[in-house]
Amino acid sequence: MKSHLLAYSHFTEEEIAKVLYHFEEKKFKKRDLVIEAGHVDSYQYFITQGCVRGYIVDYNGKEHNIAFGFEEFWFGDMESFTNNTKAHYNYQALEDLTVLAISKSNWDKISNEVPAFIEYSRNLFRNAMIFQQNRIAKHLMQTAEQRYEQLIYENPKVLQRISLKNIASYLGVTPEFISILRKKAAQK
C-alpha cells in the first residue's frame, strides 16, 4: 500500500520499513472532523480508504471547500503542521475513512534517518504547489461553467463521490447555479 506510494522517490527496502514504522493507522466515521480549525494539528494524513474535503469557514459562517482528497492522497493543515500554530482549515471525512497518520516529530525523525524522504517530501510539496498555482490560473481564466465541465471531465470520481453542494463550494459558486448548469448541459 505505502510502497506503491513510495514509487515517487528512490528508497531501499530497509528505508521503506523505517518510514512505515512511524505511521499509525486511524479510522474515522463519515462526517467526522479529522482536523478542526482553531486547534493545533501536527499530523499529515495519507488516505488508504475513503475521501475528505478541506474547507475554511468565513466570517458569515459560510464554508468554502479548498480541496478534496481520495485514496493515495496526502492531506493536512500545512501551516499548523509546520509551525505548530492553530489550523486554519477543517478536514472532514465524506465517507468512512482510513488514514495513515504521521506526527511532526516522527516526520522529522524520518527526515534525519532517511535522506530520500526529504527529497520525497520536497517533491510532494512541489507538486502540491504546481497544482494550486494551476488551480488559481483556471479560476482567473475560466467561467464557472468551464471549471465545472473541466473538473468532471478530468476527475470523474469527484462527480460520483462528492455532492453537488460540495462541488459547488469547491468551484466557488452556489449549488443552485450548478443545478442550472446541469440542466443546460442536459438540454444539449
Place this chain on the structure above:
Amino acid sequence: MKSHLLAYSHFTEEEIAKVLYHFEEKKFKKRDLVIEAGHVDSYQYFITQGCVRGYIVDYNGKEHNIAFGFEEFWFGDMESFTNNTKAHYNYQALEDLTVLAISKSNWDKISNEVPAFIEYSRNLFRNAMIFQQNRIAKHLMQTAEQRYEQLIYENPKVLQRISLKNIASYLGVTPEFISILRKKAAQK
C-alpha cells in the same frame, strides 16, 4: 545578499560558498520576458533588484497575472524546471531587473553536495504551497473589493510599483472595476 536569504535554513560558511558558486547573475530591461510560455526554461530565479509578474495567456489572448515577485523572491516555471517540459507561464520584468539564475543541473548538483539545500528548497516549496492555498481560499471567500483592500493593506509596495491594470488582472477583475472601487473608497 544571498546570505540574507540563506537565513531560511542552516548552512555553514563553506556550504553557502558552494551554493553561491553555482548562481549566475543576469540582467533584464523593463518589459523583457525572462520566461516565455511554450519554451523550456530550466532555471529558477532569485530577484536581487526589480520586480516581475507571472502570467498566463488564455484562448482569447487575454493575459492573467498569477504572481508578482519583488526583491528576495524566487520565481520560475516550476513544471518546466522540474520536468523539462514547455513552460505554461510567462514571467516579465516590470522594472529593470537583476536576478541570480540557477540551472536545474546546478540545482541538482547543489542538492547532492549540500544536504541543507534540499531542506531549504523543501521549505521554499512548502511556503509557496501554503501561500497559494491561502490565495485560493481568499478568492473563494472574498469579494473583489475585499481582495483589493486586503492586498494593498498587506502589501503596500504592490500599489506603489504595480500598475492598476496588473493589479486588476491579479485579482481577477477588470481595471475599470478597480477604478470604481478606488472612487468608492475615496468618497468615504
Place this chain on the structure above:
DNA sequence: CAATACTCTTGAAGTAGTTCAAGAAATCAC
C-alpha cells in the same frame, strides 16, 4: 519637445452568478 502610446477614469447597458423561497427526491436514524 512633439508624437505616440500607454494608463486611469467615467458612464451606460449587459450578463454571470446570487439570494431567497418552496417543492420533490433521496438518504439517514431509530
Place this chain on the structure above:
DNA sequence: GTGATTTCTTGAACTACTTCAAGAGTATTG
C-alpha cells in the same frame, strides 16, 4: 419502514462585475 433531515431542482428578483466606448492624464520615444 416511517419520520426527519439533507440534497437537488426551479423560478423570480437582484447585484457584483463586465463590456464597450470615449476622454483626460502621464510616460516613453525619437
